Amino acid sequence: MLEIPGEHETLTTPLQEQLQQVQMLFQQQLASDLDPVNALCQHVEQYRGKMLRPTMVFLSGLAVKGARWSDQDLLEQHRVVAAVTEMIHMATLVHDDVLDDASVRRRGTTVNHLHGNEMAVMLGDYLISNAFSLCSSLDEPWINSVLGNVTNTLCEGELVQLHHRDDLQLDRDTYFQIIRRKTAALIGACCRLGSMISGADAVAGERMDRFGMGLGLAFQIQDDILDLEGSQEVVGKSINRDLANGMMTLPLIIHMEQLEPEDRTSFSELIRTRDSGVLLEQLAQSGAMEAARNHAMDLVRSAKQDLEELEDSPARQMLHAAADAVIERSF
Numbered sequence: 001m002l003e004i005p006g007e008h009e010t011l012t013t014p015l016q017e018q019l020q021q022v023q024m025l026f027q028q029q030l031a032s033d034l035d036p037v038n039a040l041c042q043h044v045e046q047y048r049g050k051m052l053r054p055t056m057v058f059l060s061g062l063a064v065k066g067a068r069w070s071d072q073d074l075l076e077q078h079r080v081v082a083a084v085t086e087m088i089h090m091a092t093l094v095h096d097d098v099l100d101d102a103s104v105r106r107r108g109t110t111v112n113h114l115h116g117n118e119m120a121v122m123l124g125d126y127l128i129s130n131a132f133s134l135c136s137s138l139d140e141p142w143i144n145s146v147l148g149n150v151t152n153t154l155c156e157g158e159l160v161q162l163h164h165r166d167d168l169q170l171d172r173d174t175y176f177q178i179i180r181r182k183t184a185a186l187i188g189a190c191c192r193l194g195s196m197i198s199g200a201d202a203v204a205g206e207r208m209d210r211f212g213m214g215l216g217l218a219f220q221i222q223d224d225i226l227d228l229e230g231s232q233e234v235v236g237k238s239i240n241r242d243l244a245n246g247m248m249t250l251p252l253i254i255h256m257e258q259l260e261p262e263d264r265t266s267f268s269e270l271i272r273t274r275d276s277g278v279l280l281e282q283l284a285q286s287g288a289m290e291a292a293r294n295h296a297m298d299l300v301r302s303a304k305q306d307l308e309e310l311e312d313s314p315a316r317q318m319l320h321a322a323a324d325a326v327i328e329r330s331f
């Protein structure tokens, strides 16, 4: 029986057994007879964090069953899709650390800093290739198609983000276009696939996708806030990378929107100095940081409304809790 986690448990505690099976599928798929390849894959295993994407596959699969679900409702297809989405996610992290020139990820050294960019690019390719091999073992072309579209979308998001590197006039719409593609699309697909494997129809799958998208957008806004104001020790990864790489994020965009045109040049100069201390002070004073936080909260509120059609159940309550957790986290 799935039970809502107790006070001292984390959101994933009730799914522990399912998530362990996901880890096993992950390791089996990446096991190689070549030691250097194994060593790299084991290093990536240490990047595993909250397992948000597999959790979304499982909870969405259970939530659409309503209050009358049973343990049998989680199928091998859910577990394989959960492992595939985690592998896609890991591939994007390995590549992202190359693009951001990041040295720390999940409290460990990044592959690019340990072994160089060439190795990190190839390892990311290896992970994405394995993700689709594993997915094909299901012999369900529609699932490959959903995830293939997502990886196309992810790359588009990153390409648009790179196109706007050092564009300090980046507007809110373009920012949302980027984060919808690079982060929210995969989380949306996890919810869509989890629910449709459980028998949800296309309309219900679309609604679950919308829920995951909203949660994913809020997740990335919080990620961008932490990149500005978090500390590497707590966040567990390199911070201030957005500033260092000329990526405008929501708090900076909101602050820029509020300025008179003649003050924008001096704020742009301040951004170019990469002095996060002074920037943070200004963002706090203008209320831009607070406004970005409120925007993420609104997204979470409206995402939860997408679940209203579902019967109340422990899984639906845990999806609510997951949505709250993405904006309450400090890492």
Ligand code: FPP
Residues within 6 Å of the ligand: 091, 092, 093, 095, 096, 099, 100, 124, 128, 151, 154, 155, 158, 182, 183, 223, 227, 237
């Ligand atoms: C994190 O952004 C980045 C992503 C969520 C997507 C990265 C995608 C790619 C690099 C494309 C590669 C695609 C494939 C299919 C392998 P961030 O830098 O804001 O997050 P961070 O704080 O975790 O570094």
Ligand code: MG
Residues within 6 Å of the ligand: 096, 097, 100, 102, 241
């Ligand atoms: Mg990054």
